[in-house]
Amino acid sequence: MQVTVNGQTHDIDADPQMPLLWALREVLNLTGTKYGCGIAQCGACTVHVDGMAVRSCQLRLGDLNGEVTTIEGLGQPQALHAVQAAWIDHQVAQCGYCQSGQVMSAAALLMLNASPTDQDIDRAMSGNLCRCATYPRIRAAVHDAARRLAGS
C-alpha cells in the first residue's frame, strides 16, 4: 500500500484496517503524532490530509485518500512553521504531549481563517484536550501566529 507523508511516498505492508496513527508511529516511526485516546476525543493524533485537520486514530489506511502532513512535515526545529514559532515564544507546552496535535489544529484553522476570534479558536480547538490546561497560552499563541502569517 502506498502512503504519502510529508512529501515522501512510502510502500508499506500494513492491514488496511489499521488506522493511520499506528502506521505513522509504529510502521514509519514518525512519533511526533501522539496516541492519547484512540476514539477522536483528545486530538493528540491530529495530522493534515490535503491541508485539512484529521484525527489520524480514526482514519483507516484503506480509506486514506490524500497527502498526509504530520508535525514533522509542518516545520522543523531549524525551519519553524509560524505556529511553532509562536508556540515557542509563548512557551505553551507543559508536559507537551498534546502539543503536536494542538499545533496541527491551529495551523489548519489559520489556513481557513486568517484572523480568528477567541470564539473561532474555541470552536476549532476544543477537540484538542490538554490535561496540563495550557489553554490561555494556546489562545495567545494562535493570535500571535495569525499575526506572523499575515505579516509574512
Next chain:
Amino acid sequence: MSRAGRIARRGFLIGSAAVLGGVAFGAWRYGRPLPDPFMGDLPQGQSALNPYVLIDGEGVTLIAPRADKGQGSRWMQAALIAEELDVDPATARIEAGPVSAAYYNTSVLGESLPFRPTDRGWLAEAARGAVDVPSRLLGFQITGGSSSAPDSFEKLRLAGAVARETLKQAAALREGLDRKDLSTADGAVILPDGRAIPYTQLATEAAQIDPIDQVVLRDKSQWRWLGRKMRRGDIVAKSTGTQVYGADLRLPDMLYASVRAVPQGGRITSLDSADAEQMRGVRRVLQIGEAVAVIAETSWHAMQALQAVDLQWAAPDTAGNQDQIWDSLTQALDQGDVDSRLRNDGDVEAALADGQPVTAEYRVPFLAHAPLEPMNATVRVDADRCEIWTGTQVPDFVVSHVADLTGLPQDAITLHNQMMGGSFGRRLELDFIMQAVRIAAEMPGQPIQMIWSRAEDFTHDQPRPAQIARGRGLADKTGIRALDLAVASPSVTASWFGRVWMAPPGPDNTITAGAWDQPFAIPDYRVTGHRAAETVPVSSWRSVGASANGFFHGSFMDELFDAAGIDPLQGLIDACDDRVSRLVLEELRELSGWTGRDLRPGRGRGVAFCLSFGVPCAEVVEVTETPQGIRLDRAFAVADIGTVLDPVNAEAQLSGGMLFGLGHAMNCELTYRDHMPQQTNYHAYQAMRLYQAPQVQVRLLENGPVRGLGEPGVPPAAPALANAIHAATGMRVRELPMTRQLRFA
C-alpha cells in the same frame, strides 16, 4: 581520587571525583559510600559520589535527578546548578542521571508531619530536620509533593559553586596565580589578563585537587538566569514533535504489547485466547498475573487481539459499587472513630451547643489521573540483566521491585527515566512497569514496548479517593466563631505504601491535609480525620489530600461568612493569622479588582484560599449565568513560593493548576460498578476544554520560604467556583462534579 568537601548542611556533603576524562561534582551520602553508576570502572572499595555536574573534554553536563512530568523541573534543576557554575544552561547538556540512592529527596516527607506548614517555631523546624533522617534512610528518589524546588534549591547551587571554585583553583595552580584574582564566565575561568580557560580544559586538573568547599552562594540580585524569563530547554522539541517520550522510544527489532487486566484485587477464572492467537500480527498471548497480554507487531494489533480474548474473573471481596463506597464513608463519619485530630482549638462542642450552627455535608468523587500519554514501559530482559525505559517518579522502587521480580541483583537493572507526558501522581505507581517486565521476561533478549489503551488506563488507575466531609459552625458580625470539620476518606498513604513497600502504622495526616493546617485563628476550631475502609486502591492525585479538603474547608468558610453577612475575602483576611498568607489574600483583592461577591444580576464571584505544600494560594473565579449554563468568565490566582526561580514556568504551573482544579470540579468523576470505573475514556471524563477555560491572571509573591508550585494551584479552584456559583445563583454546590446539579456553557 574521590574527594569530599565539608559542606554538611542539612545532612549532605558536596564533593568531587575523577571520572573518565574529567571531573564530577556532586553530593556525598552521609556515613556510607554508595556504589556510583558513573564510576563502575573504579576499583572496589573506592567511595563515590552522585554527580550533579560532569565536566570532560567534550563539555559540561548538568544532571537533574528529579523526574520531569511536564512541570519543567528538569530545566529548573539545571538552571540552579548553572547559575553558580557560570554556564549558560541553554548550552549545557542536561541529563536525568541514573537511579541512585544518594539523590534522596528531603522535602517530600515534610508534608506528613503534624506541624502546620506556617509553623516555623523551633519544634516544627526540628521535626522537619528530623524528617531528613528517615527519608535518607529510605533513600527515596521521589518526584512528588511539589518537593523538587525546595529540595534542590540549596543542594544544586552548592554543587555548582563548589565546581566553579574548584575549577578556578585548578586554573590558579596551573598559572601560578591566586584563586581570588580569577573570575568565571560562560563556562570558562577568566584570568586577570583577560584570557579565558574553558572548563573543559581544566577538568582533569580539577579532578586531582581537593574540592573548594568554602563557598558562599550568590545573592539573588546577582543572578543571571534564575528569576528571569528563560526559554525552557525542552520548549522547541515540545513544539515541533521532536521531544521523545517513553511511548516514542524505538529500538531495533522492537515488538509491542498491550494488556487487559481484571479489576484490581480480582482473579482470572478462565481465559480463552484461541481467536486472538490466530489474528494477524500477533506473536504471543500470555497470562501475566491477573492480566492477559498480547505481544504483536504493533500496539494496534495487540489492542485488537485483546478484544478477542474471552476473560472471566472472580471479584475481590471488597466493596466494588459506588453506593457501597459512599456507605462506607458515611459509616466512618457516623461511627466517629478518630484517625487524627491535628487541630483542636478551644472547645468546639461547647461553642456549638451555644448557638444555631450552620451545617453542611460535602462530597467529592474518585478522580482519575489520566495523563495524556498512556502508561507505557519498554523493557529488554536478558539472562543476566534487565533494561527499562519508562517515565517514573519513583526510580528507586522500580529498581528494587524489578530486582525482586526477576531475581537479578539491583546493579544488573538499568532504568532510563523518560520524559513524561504528564503524571499528576499516576507515575508514583509501579503496576504498568511490572507488567512490562513480566511480558519481556517471556521473550528474553527481545525489546518490547508495552503500552496501555486509554480504556485500560482509566479502568486500572488508582484514583484520588471519593470523600465525604461534614461541617458545623457559627459566625457572627465579628467573623467565624466556631468551625468543626470532619472528613472521611480511605488512607492514600497506606494504600500506596502498601503497594510499593509496606503500609506505615499510625494516623494518616493526608486525610485532613489542606484543612487542619490552614492559617486561620478561629476561637473554637477542630478538624478530625476519620479513616474509611479501603474499597478500591487509591493514590496521590495532584495536591493529594488538599484536592478534597480545599473544597470542604473553602466552601464551608464561605457558607459561614455568608450566614453572618461578611464579605468572604475580607473575612478570610481578618481571620488569617499568617503574614505571608495574608499578603497573598491582599494581593488577590488588588489583582481581581474585588468589590464584593455580587456583580450584577446573574453574575457573581467567589474566593477561596488553601495552604498546601507550604504554599499559600488564593483564587477568585467570576461566573455568569447564561441560557446555556454557567459560564466561567475570569479567574485569578496568587501564590507565594518564596523565590520565583523560573517565572514563565511558575505562572504556567499556577494557571494550569487552577484550570486543572476547575475542570475536574465541573466535569469529572469515576464511579465504580463491579470494581471497575464506568468511565473508560475522555468522552466520559471531559476535564477542562478550551471553550470552557476562563481568562486567567496569576501573580507570584516572594515573602515565604522557597517552595514548589506543581500542586498548590489546584485546591482553591473548586471552592472558588462553587462560591462564585452561589454568589451568582444562590445555589450551593456541595457535591462534585458540579455537572451532577447544573450545566456549564
